[in-house]
Amino acid sequence: xxxxxxVEVAASPEAIAERLAASRYLADDSLATAxxxxxxxxxxxxxxxxxxxxxxxxxxxxxxxxxxELVRLQxxxxxxxxxxxxxxxxQRQLLAIRHAGEHEIDIYDDRFLIARPLLQVLRAxxxxxxxxxxxxxxxxxxxxxxxxxxxxxxxxxPERGTIRAGLQPIVILTSNRTRELAEALRRRCVYHWIGxxxxxxxxxxxxxxxxxxxxxxxxxxxxxxxxxxARPLAKPPGIAEAVxxxxxxxxxxxxxxxxxEAFRRAVGVLIxxxxxLSAIAPELGRIVEEALxx
Amino acid sequence: xxxxxxxxxxxxxxxxxxxxxxxxxxxxxxxxxxxxMQAVTLLGPRSMSDIREAALATLAPSPDRRGExxxxxxxxxxxxxxxxxxxxxxxETRVKDDRGxxxxxxxxxxxxxxxxxxxxxxQLSSRDFQRDADGLGRFRRRLASALPARRxxxxxxxxxxxxxxxxxxxxxxxxxxxxxxxxxxRRHQNVPRKLLLLIDVSGSMKLHTSDYxxxxxxxxxxxxxxxxxxxxxxxxxITSALRVRDREQALARAAALVDDWDGGTRMGPTxxxxxxxxxxxxxxxxxxxxxxSDGLERGDHAExxxxxxxxxxxxxxxxxxxPLAGDPRFRxxxxxxxAILPLLDDLVDGSSIGSLTAFILSLARPAPAADSxxxxxx
Numbered sequence: 001x002x003x004x005x006x007v008e009v010a011a012s013p014e015a016i017a018e019r020l021a022a023s024r025y026l027a028d029d030s031l032a033t034a035x036x037x038x039x040x041x042x043x044x045x046x047x048x049x050x051x052x053x054x055x056x057x058x059x060x061x062x063x064x065x066x067x068x069e070l071v072r073l074q075x076x077x078x079x080x081x082x083x084x085x086x087x088x089x090x091q092r093q094l095l096a097i098r099h100a101g102e103h104e105i106d107i108y109d110d111r112f113l114i115a116r117p118l119l120q121v122l123r124a125x126x127x128x129x130x131x132x133x134x135x136x137x138x139x140x141x142x143x144x145x146x147x148x149x150x151x152x153x154x155x156x157x158p159e160r161g162t163i164r165a166g167l168q169p170i171v172i173l174t175s176n177r178t179r180e181l182a183e184a185l186r187r188r189c190v191y192h193w194i195g196x197x198x199x200x201x202x203x204x205x206x207x208x209x210x211x212x213x214x215x216x217x218x219x220x221x222x223x224x225x226x227x228x229x230a231r232p233l234a235k236p237p238g239i240a241e242a243v244x245x246x247x248x249x250x251x252x253x254x255x256x257x258x259x260x261e262a263f264r265r266a267v268g269v270l271i272x273x274x275x276x277l278s279a280i281a282p283e284l285g286r287i288v289e290e291a292l293x294x
Numbered sequence: 295x296x297x298x299x300x301x302x303x304x305x306x307x308x309x310x311x312x313x314x315x316x317x318x319x320x321x322x323x324x325x326x327x328x329x330x331m332q333a334v335t336l337l338g339p340r341s342m343s344d345i346r347e348a349a350l351a352t353l354a355p356s357p358d359r360r361g362e363x364x365x366x367x368x369x370x371x372x373x374x375x376x377x378x379x380x381x382x383x384x385x386e387t388r389v390k391d392d393r394g395x396x397x398x399x400x401x402x403x404x405x406x407x408x409x410x411x412x413x414x415x416x417q418l419s420s421r422d423f424q425r426d427a428d429g430l431g432r433f434r435r436r437l438a439s440a441l442p443a444r445r446x447x448x449x450x451x452x453x454x455x456x457x458x459x460x461x462x463x464x465x466x467x468x469x470x471x472x473x474x475x476x477x478x479x480r481r482h483q484n485v486p487r488k489l490l491l492l493i494d495v496s497g498s499m500k501l502h503t504s505d506y507x508x509x510x511x512x513x514x515x516x517x518x519x520x521x522x523x524x525x526x527x528x529x530x531x532i533t534s535a536l537r538v539r540d541r542e543q544a545l546a547r548a549a550a551l552v553d554d555w556d557g558g559t560r561m562g563p564t565x566x567x568x569x570x571x572x573x574x575x576x577x578x579x580x581x582x583x584x585x586x587s588d589g590l591e592r593g594d595h596a597e598x599x600x601x602x603x604x605x606x607x608x609x610x611x612x613x614x615x616x617p618l619a620g621d622p623r624f625r626x627x628x629x630x631x632x633a634i635l636p637l638l639d640d641l642v643d644g645s646s647i648g649s650l651t652a653f654i655l656s657l658a659r660p661a662p663a664a665d666s667x668x669x670x671x672x
Contacts, residue, residue, distance in 0.1 A: 013337070013347075033347040037333045048357065050572075078447025090460035097467075107468065177357070178576035187323045190333075191354035232570070234604070275600070 006066055006170070010039040016065070025054070025061035026197075026205050034192035035062060044150050044171035046186060049194035052238015054205075055174040056133060058194070062172060063129040072131045073117040075138035081145060085155055087114045108159040118149055125153075125169035135185075136175040143182050150188055197239065199226045205239060206246045213246045216292075221246040224263070224291035225270070233276045245270040263288045305331055308345075311370050315353065318366065326353055342371060430512040433651040437516035441486040442582060442610065442658040449480040456481035487582055487610055489513060489520040489654075492568070494587030495552060496526040496559035502617050503555075504545075505647050506586050511536045511544050513654070521577050525564040526554035531574070561587060562597030569604050582657050583609040586644055588616050595630035599637075606637045611657060613640035614664075620645025626668050638664040 010016055016039075017032035027035070035058075038045035045062075047055045063070035073084055093107045115123065121130040132146065149155065153165040173189065175181060197205065203222035206213060213221075225242045237245075248266035257265060264284060271277050280287075301309065312327045333348035346367060355363040451459065456479035463478045491513060493506045510522040514536040521533045530552050538544035549555075569575045583605055591598050606612040614634070618624050620643050626635050635641065641664040643649045661667075 029343075030347050030350065033337065033344075034351045037336065037348065037351050040336050041329055041332055043329065046354075076447070080448060088461065088464070090464050093464055094467075107464075176572065178572045180356075180573060183321050183323075186354045187326055189354070190329075190351045192351060193357045193360070234569075 006039055009066060010036050012036065019065045020061050023061045023064040024208050025057060026201060026208060027058070027061075028197070028201065031058065031192055031194065034190055038172075038190040039066075039170060041190065042168040044173055044189045046173045046175065046181075046189035046191050047194055048175045048177050048191070050196070050236065050238065051176050052240045053194045053196060054239050055194055056131070059129070059131040059133075059172040059174065062170070063131075066129060066170065068127055068129045068170075070131055071117045071120050071128050072133055074133050075135050075142065077137060077139055079138050079142050083116060084118050084142070084145070085116050085149075086119045086157060087116065088112055088159075089114050113157075113160075119155055119163070121169045121171075122153065122155055122163055122165045125165045125167050128169065130169055130171045132171065132173045134176060135173050136178045136181065140182070143185060147182070147184055147188070150185075196226075196229060196236075199223050202226070202239065202242060206243050209243045210247045210250070213250050217250060218246055220263075220288070220291040221249070224287050227287045227291065228271070228280060231280065233271070233273070233279070235271075235273050235276060237270050241270050241272075259292060260285065260288050307371070308334060311349070311367070312353065314366060314370055315355075315363070318362070320353070320355060320359070320363070322353055345371065429648060429651060430508060433509075433655065434512040434516035436655055437489075437513060438486055438518060440655040440658060441489060441517060443484040444487055444580065444610075446483040446485045448483050450483045452479050452481040454479070486518060487580060488577060489517045490578055490581045490583045490609075491520065491522045492565070492583070492585045492587070493522065493524045494526065494559060494561070494585075495524045495555055495557075497556045498559065498588055498590055499586075499617070500556050502586075502644070506650075507536075507545055507548060508541070509647055509650055511541050511548075515539065521574075523568060523574070524548075524552050524554075525559075525561065525568070526552075526557045527560050527564070528554045529564045529567050530554075559587075559590065559592065561589070561591045562595065562599075562601050565601035565605065566597055569601060575604075575608065578605060578608040580608075580610050582611045582613070584613045584615060584654065586615050586650075588618050589614060589631050589634070590628065591630040595633055598630055599633050602634045602637045606639075611639045612637065613642060613653070613657075614638050615640075615642050615644030615650055615653065617643075617645040619643040620649070625671065635668060636665050640664050641668060 009019065013029065013032040013036040016036050017027050017029070020027045020032065020035075034045060037043075047058060049055055059072075060070055088108075089112045093112050096105055096107060096112070117130060121128045135143065135146070138146075150171065153168055154162050156162045173185075196202075199219075199222040202225065203215075203219045206218040206221055207215060210218075221242055225237055225245070229236045245263075245266055248269045249262045252262040252266055253259060267277070267280075267284060271280060308331050309327060312322050312330065316322050330348060330352040333352050334345055337344040337348055339345050339348070349367065350363075353363075449456075449459075451462070459478045459480035462480075466478060467474055491506075491510050493503065493510060495503050499506075510532075513520045514522060514533060521531070522536055524530045524532055532548040532551050535547035535551055536544050538547060569578075602612070616624075619641065626632060626641060631641075640653070640661060642653050644653075
């Protein structure tokens with residue numbers, strides 16, 4: 001897909017939302033606008049939000065909507081250039097030197113270069129979308145390295161020179177906000193904060209993601225989860241957990257447990273913290289009853 | 295866009311809005327304003343909400359200040375009355391970051407409690423610091439190497455004991471024309487752990503807070519990664535105020551940030567508030583957490599126990615330094631202290647800077663759990 005095609009796909013925020021829905025991702029207006037702006041302005045898209053609100057899913061859906069392959073770079077503390085940019089295949093280089101004997105050999109040839117995610121995207125920006133996942137887990141040094149990449153879309157390899165992207169690649173960054181990102185990084189990006197959806201949208205998402213779940217169940221789950229999130233929990237359930245809960249309860253119900261009971265028994269996939277579980281347990285029955293009754 | 299006049303008239307409001315935000319301590323770069331205008335053009339704009347979405351996406355206000363941002367937006371583009379950004383008065387413990395958040399509110403708080411606060415300020419700034427009279431200079435220099443270390447994912451060059459560094463060895467071979475000199479090695483680095491200081495600034499700790507802040511300043515200056523929070527009835531992050539090198543200036547800035555000097559303590563709820571902010575609680579993970587407090591919790595200590603349990607699960611080492619332990623007759627006898635004692639790694643004397651610095655410098659050395667030490671004593 002060329003640049004012109006990408007622009008065509010991203011004709012308006014509404015067109016984007018429609019296409020995202022076709023690839024089974026429901027985006028609200030402001031997320032669709034942010035994606036639209038990121039594509040049209042040629043800037044990276046920074047998505048922040050609590051765990052489990054669908055940041056990574058959004059990136060996958062964008063890749064699908066553009067018909068490109070998603071290249072994912074998972075960040076962690078201590079990640080460095082060798083994991084993110086490129087690495088030389090030293091074993092092969094040594095072997096090649098041996099084989100060559102008296103002949104001349106270029107050991108910095110393409111076949112000895114292992115491209116890591118950033119370089120992979122740079123080489124074929126029209127075929128790939130880069131996802132830098134959980135950037136808040138990496139350290140400041142890596143953030144600085146990424147900053148250089150994101151501003152110029154180029155990588156310098158000392159042995160080879162500078163590699164530039166033919167056209168600006170589409171880059172999506174996600175963060176759980178476990179630490180504050182550098183202002184410089186936020187500044188360079190189009191920014192969007194993904195919050196929890198309202199009950200109606202969440203029910204629609206559950207229906208879309210878990211096809212076995214009945215509509216009434218999805219709505220009940222969405223209502224109950226909204227109610228649970230309003231409580232001071234250590235780890236409020238995300239959308240992914242809500243989908244799992246609806247799935248699990250449906251399976252249990254098919255296995256023979258009646259409705260409110262099935263929800264109660266499946267709560268382990270929704271709340272995964274012992275303290276939260278014991279805090280919510282006495283009220284869970286009432287919450288589920290109310291959600292089913294509504 | 296060198297001068298305002300060369301900008302077309304319809305674009306002026308957008309520039310004006312960005313300037314308004316800047317006046318209210320939002321960090322906005324020139325390039326963000328450019329992309330804001332580009333975004334507005336791209337979107338049409340067909341409605342006011344398009345402009346709002348464009349502003350949100352390009353000017354990127356942090357989620358904590360979203361409400362304030364919206365208020366400014368309404369005031370500017372819809373001409374509402376001046377935004378009154380009053381803090382929601384609720385039961386929940388306030389958490390304040392030191393990034394200019396709730397700036398207006400601070401002003402109010404400062405005026406309200408003018409006398410109290412300024413006396414604290416005075417007390418802090420009028421203290422005459424002689425160079426290193428209290429051993430803090432030495433503490434600062436030794437801290438980075440004295441903190442416990444953990445194995446890092448990154449590697450460093452080394453002369454012995456390590457795995458082969460293929461990258462450097464190969465370039466060596468190439469530059470030596472194919473000869474193989476002695477192979478070069480690399481090894482995983484050891485990096486110091488993070489240090490987290492939680493300082494109680496309530497009335498019962500009045501005598502010690504200024505000492506503790508001095509210590510915190512030295513710690514922030516000395517350790518690569520240290521964070522300092524104060525807590526009383528609220529939680530305040532003062533790390534970046536303490537990054538200022540000059541001690542007096544740093545302490546004056548920190549003192550201005552804290553709103554709850556010499557008030558009551560709500561140790562449990564404030565620590566829970568600390569843990570509920572992901573950014574903060576992530577800092578406690580694998581860190582040396584030192585709480586400087588007398589541990590006198592009013593009322594029920596159930597929340598304190600929960601908070602301590604969560605902290606100790608996250609921290610590498612959880613210590614409580616209490617000034618009360620300076621007295622040889624001290625025993626952890628209050629019900630709150632007894633409840634949290636099994637969760638603590640150390641319960642030590644925090645009555646003087648000397649004993650505290652000695653303790654923090656010894657964090658890397660293993661010590662028996664607080665529980666067993668104090669059982670033996672009592």
